Amino acid sequence: MKPVVIAVAVLAAFGLGWLGGRSTAPAAAHAPAPGPWIARIGDEYVTEAMFVEEMQRRGGSQPGQFQTAEQRRALLDDLIYRRALVDAAHRTGLDRQPAVRRSLEQILANQYLQGTLRRTQQDLDVTPEDVRAEYERRADSYTVPARRRLAMIRLGVSKDADAAAWTQAESLMAQARTKALALPADVPHFGVLAREYSDDRASRYRGGVIGWIADDRAERYTWDAAVLDAGLALKNDGDVSEVLRGADGVYLVRLVEAEPARARDFDDLAAGIRQGLLQQKLTQAEHDFRVALVKDADVEVRESALAAIAPVGPAADTTPQQPPAMPAQEG
Structure with a gap:
């Protein structure tokens, strides 16, 4: 010790x-x-x-x-x-x-x-009525938004490509669309067509599936705007978009499945809501205690003296960190 x-x-x-x-x-x-x-x-x-x-x-x-x-x-x-x-x-x-x-x-x-404070905090409580009222007050925030699972085929086109390159990519994607419309009903995505036509490495071996997209939060995703807009416009599971021209290539989008918005059950959320309300009460009690205690302490602060105190350490480095260098190629 x-x-x-x-x-x-x-x-x-x-x-x-x-x-x-x-x-x-x-x-x-x-x-x-x-x-x-x-x-x-x-x-x-x-x-x-x-x-x-x-x-x-x-x-x-x-x-x-x-x-x-x-x-x-x-x-x-x-x-x-x-x-x-x-x-x-x-x-x-x-x-x-x-x-x-x-x-x-x-x-x-x-x-x-x-x-003092801890005894006061121990006496704090949240009633079932408080929990129910909070649930109803924030009902909108407890709603799971509608979402849809999308698949895509991508053919990248260079930004400086000429019109002929774009036309060729669109023609090839039109072939893929024709084949996609003929896929069996038990294939909800692009199946083997994604591997055959798509150059998107992350999705081509998964039938082109890129994941779930929330209907009201499209701005959160990094996919090309043409993909997101087309995906949100598709109505029924299995629908396939027209051939799309995006910022960096040509796309085809399919709606794999869609889920409507749904409200989360009160019983599933009650414990978390109660804990949140209790934490708010604990925080407020501590704030009130602190304000009252300092007020009774006859405090006087000399702001000029405080401002004159110099830091004891160097300022934080705000220079953006550089990414590590790429490893040298062997051979």
Whole structure:
């Protein structure tokens, strides 16, 4: 265990009120005892009530614990030793070291939070009526939009190609369309035609299937606009578009299947909605607590002094990262 952690643990155990505050009386005149006491260490007293409390804290209610005078004296010796450690730490200024003070302040802050904000948060709840109301209020956002699964055949054409190259690609795609219209009913996509005609590596070996497209979110996808527009215009499963000219080639699109929009069931969402509402309440409670606490703390901020503080580290590097170089070709 780190020395600072050990020191803080000792100071926290004995320096935060367990044995009473440190007296400001002169060393020659000991502070008066707060009640019937068992031992004195400097100006601090181990009272009878404190000793009993410590026995209980250390398992004194268990059979056999602290039944003998030897056991009770061992406990007292431990309390005296630890109090002497705290006194020595104070004398050497350990409690004034920044790291120790930060740790002690953190302990105090955590203890205060546990007794105030955390208790308030534990009492927060979300009723079934709250959950139902939230579900109804956000019904639109809980609706799964209509979507469609598309397949395509692509023949790429260079941007600087002449009209003859485009005409040739369109003629070849027209052949593919004729064959696509004659595919068996049990082939919902382009089947082997995608492998025969398409140059799109990602889809040609999957019957040309490029995946699901949400009807109201076409802008999210990177496919050519001609593909998306045609796919969204197809009405029935199995429909095939006309030959399309896109920005970088000629396309053919087929609607594999379509699913209508559907509302998600309340029972499937209730737990998540409740957790979200509870998190909102927890966050709001913490915000209100923080605002009230700082308001009561009589805070004054010198903005000019804050602005004059220079950063302790260099500024972040905003230069865009360059992609790694391509590996050298062998042979």
